[in-house]
Amino acid sequence: MVEEGSVGAxxxxxxxxxxxxxxxxxxxxxxxxxxxxxxxVLARVQPGAVRDALPHEPPPHGDSVxxxxxxxxxxxxxxxxxxxxxGFLAYFGITGSGPGIxxxxxxxxxxxxxxxxxxxxxxxxxxxxxxxWYARALGLPGDWFGMITDTASTxxxxxxxxxxxxxxxxxxxxxxxxIRPLVLYCSEEAHSSVEKAAVVLGLGRRxxxxxxxxxxxxxKADALDHALREDRHEGRLPFAVVATVGTTSATAVDxxxxxxxxxxxxxxxxxxxxxxxxxxxxxxxxxxxxxGCQEADSLVANPHKWLFTPIDCxxxxxxxxxxxxxxxxxxxxxxxxxxxxxxDLMDYSFQLGRRFRALKLWFVFRHxxxxxxxxxxxxHVRLARTFASRVDEHPAFERxxxxxxxxxxxxxxxxxxxxxxxxxxxxxxxxERVNARGEAYLSHTKLKGKVCLRVAxxxxxxxxxxxxxxxxxxxxxxxLQ
Ligand SMILES: Cc1ncc(COP(=O)(O)O)c(C=O)c1O
Numbered sequence: 001m002v003e004e005g006s007v008g009a010x011x012x013x014x015x016x017x018x019x020x021x022x023x024x025x026x027x028x029x030x031x032x033x034x035x036x037x038x039x040x041v042l043a044r045v046q047p048g049a050v051r052d053a054l055p056h057e058p059p060p061h062g063d064s065v066x067x068x069x070x071x072x073x074x075x076x077x078x079x080x081x082x083x084x085x086x087g088f089l090a091y092f093g094i095t096g097s098g099p100g101i102x103x104x105x106x107x108x109x110x111x112x113x114x115x116x117x118x119x120x121x122x123x124x125x126x127x128x129x130x131x132x133w134y135a136r137a138l139g140l141p142g143d144w145f146g147m148i149t150d151t152a153s154t155x156x157x158x159x160x161x162x163x164x165x166x167x168x169x170x171x172x173x174x175x176x177x178x179i180r181p182l183v184l185y186c187s188e189e190a191h192s193s194v195e196k197a198a199v200v201l202g203l204g205r206r207x208x209x210x211x212x213x214x215x216x217x218x219x220k221a222d223a224l225d226h227a228l229r230e231d232r233h234e235g236r237l238p239f240a241v242v243a244t245v246g247t248t249s250a251t252a253v254d255x256x257x258x259x260x261x262x263x264x265x266x267x268x269x270x271x272x273x274x275x276x277x278x279x280x281x282x283x284x285x286x287x288x289x290x291x292g293c294q295e296a297d298s299l300v301a302n303p304h305k306w307l308f309t310p311i312d313c314x315x316x317x318x319x320x321x322x323x324x325x326x327x328x329x330x331x332x333x334x335x336x337x338x339x340x341x342x343x344d345l346m347d348y349s350f351q352l353g354r355r356f357r358a359l360k361l362w363f364v365f366r367h368x369x370x371x372x373x374x375x376x377x378x379x380h381v382r383l384a385r386t387f388a389s390r391v392d393e394h395p396a397f398e399r400x401x402x403x404x405x406x407x408x409x410x411x412x413x414x415x416x417x418x419x420x421x422x423x424x425x426x427x428x429x430x431x432e433r434v435n436a437r438g439e440a441y442l443s444h445t446k447l448k449g450k451v452c453l454r455v456a457x458x459x460x461x462x463x464x465x466x467x468x469x470x471x472x473x474x475x476x477x478x479x480l481q
Contacts (some may be wrong), residue, residue, distance in 0.1 A: 043078065087470065424450075
């Protein structure tokens with residue numbers, strides 16, 4: 001017989017044990033946050049090291065929290081690349097935050113599933129209110145419908161499914177066979193998630209038109225117009241355009257107002273991928289980035305990219321929720337309810353189960369307030385621009401793109417290294433050496449065929465000294481003064 005409040009076979013942690021364990025985990029999390037800057041930012045484990053340190057079989061009997069935490073430190077921590085490290089400057093340097101950690105803990109404690117309003121009214125309604133807060137914070141229409149998904153990849157897939165439904169082809173009932181090829185448009189700089197959505201939707205990658213960009217990596221609206229005309233002329237069915245606000249490589253902003261015009265002229269859906277840069281619009285001076293987006297049919301922005309919300313949290317807005325309902329609503333008997341006048345979020349997406357992600361967005365807004373969010377975004381942009389100035393001032397550095405937000409694309413051109421192949425080899429090797437030092441982690445991309453290194457500021461702990469040190473490391477490893 002197991003006493004109430006103690007661990008027994010088949011029993012959960014009792015409330016007292018849970019409380020004690022939460023204190024231990026709280027101490028662990030605080031200590032991690034305190035010391036993360038002294039750890040090597042990029043994991044140094046060899047492939048397979050974590051797997052090989054773990055038993056092949058699950059344990060026959062449970063053991064204690066202390067043992068799990070010991071193994072966490074011994075086995076897992078060395079295999080962590082520290083996204084929380086202030087020197088994490090790769091991809092889009094994202095950051096969680098204290099309020100996000102607190103909300104994730106409560107989310108797990110509640111463990112609710114908001115598939116229907118009835119299965120968690122508070123989740124559904126808080127999610128609707130948070131979508132409205134986020135829209136207003138960015139200067140987008142506050143009455144847009146929206147939902148929170150896991151990632152921008154999911155948000156874009158869901159939006160493009162609704163766009164296809166709105167195009168008047170009955171793929172939902174009839175499938176794709178026998179219909180004209182549907183064509184999707186995005187710039188050559190658009191994220192791979194757009195093309196992946198086309199794969200999942202069964203459109204085929206060859207029907208994704210990658211529209212050329214100008215010298216600042218922005219989609220050419222006239223080339224888009226031309227491509228749409230050509231496809232129509234040849235009997236294909238253009239159905240959606242994806243414009244990007246903050247491209248993944250150079251953070252370029254497509255000319256959305258001109259793209260809106262083209263979409264209107266051709267009667268196609270406009271989805272805006274503002275996964276990274278959308279959140280910059282919390283600060284008034286970056287509102288320009290969303291010019292024209294008020295006219296879009298749908299838009300995704302990720303609080304987990306640049307709004308200090310722990311991954312995962314992506315917000316999908318739409319002016320046309322009825323298209324989403326038509327595409328997705330399918331209610332079996334066991335999910336039917338008698339509640340009317342409410343939103344059942346399962347009707348607007350393919351997923352049924354729904355985490356309580358709105359809670360962390362709420363806590364983030366409550367901790368920072370709009371003014372705090374603006375300040376953090378501004379600080380990141382200032383840091384990136386200071387880094388860009390150093391790049392511009394050094395004769396052996398070359399900047400390869402404008403810096404509208406918090407990402408700097410550049411390469412090093414040491415004396416005597418001139419041809420493109422040698423420059424590419426040099427910069428990729430330099431990247432490896434800098435990353436191996438453990439103090440900073442940078443990633444790379446290609447712009448118009450040129451390899452470039454990227455410094456992406458997005459972490460709340462990143463300060464001037466971290467970027468100064470990163471510049472020093474680049475100089476040291478490149479053999480420059
Ligand atoms: C512009 C853009 N869109 C979409 C994505 C995909 O984001 P997620 O990881 O949330 O699917 C990214 C990722 O970096 C991105 O940069």
